[in-house]
Amino acid sequence: xxxxxxxxxxxxxxIIALAPLGFTADHQHKKGDHEMxxxxxxxxxxxxxGFTYELIDMAAKMKDMADKPEMKNTHHLMVFVKDAHGHPVxxxxxxxxxxxPDNAKQKTMCMAMGDGFGADVNFKAKGVYxxxxxxxxxxKNLMDKFEYEVK
Numbered sequence: 648x649x650x651x652x653x654x655x656x657x658x659x660x661x662i663i664a665l666a667p668l669g670f671t672a673d674h675q676h677k678k679g680d681h682e683m684x685x686x687x688x689x690x691x692x693x694x695x696x697g698f699t700y701e702l703i704d705m706a707a708k709m710k711d712m713a714d715k716p717e718m719k720n721t722h723h724l725m726v727f728v729k730d731a732h733g734h735p736v737x738x739x740x741x742x743x744x745x746x747x748p749d750n751a752k753q754k755t756m757c758m759a760m761g762d763g764f765g766a767d768v769n770f771k772a773k774g775v776y777x778x779x780x781x782x783x784x785x786x787k788n789l790m791d792k793f794e795y796e797v798k
Contacts, residue, residue: 693789695731698780700724705767720767726764728782729790730757735762739784742766748774748797770797 688700703723724743728736741764742759749772757764770776775796782789 665687674676677728688793688795691791691793693791694787696736696782696784696787696789697729697733698782699727699729700793701727702730702765702770718728718767720769722770723765724768724778725760725763725765726780727784736782736784737762739782741780741782743768744779744781746777748772748776770795773797 671776678741688702690700691698701724703725705718705721705723714717726741727729728741730736737759743757743766744751745753745768747753751772753768755766755768757766766781775794777792777794780791780793782791
């Protein structure tokens with residue numbers, strides 16, 4: 648079971664690293680600049696730190712793969728955090744707590760990926776999800792929150 652989880656995590660990391668995702672940590676979200684499979688989540692600021700999010704639809708990214716791994720999660724959620732000077736925060740502990748429309752809760756730790764932090768999440772049920780983000784960077788504990796609707 649543990650080896651399967653490691654293979655699945657490695658597969659997802661490789662897909663994300665090698666796929667032309669069309670974003671960088673400097674990416675500015677604008678209404679309409681994403682396809683439906685990669686929807687924009689509004690940027691936010693917390694205590695002078697900037698938060699930029701990317702939600703990656705894993706099924707859409709893997710649709711052309713011949714040997715797709717079986718996955719229980721539907722998306723990969725990335726957060727890019729910048730300090731007050733606009734520099735990427737690369738040393739941090741980041742986690743998500745997500746409340747689904749069916750009141751199901753997900754709690755997951757992110758792993759560092761390039762200039763951001765990401766984790767697999769499940770947005771399978773239709774409705775509104777509340778996503779709480781916690782970033783512990785140095786002596787700063789930052790909390791952000793947003794809602795995302797699956798139609």
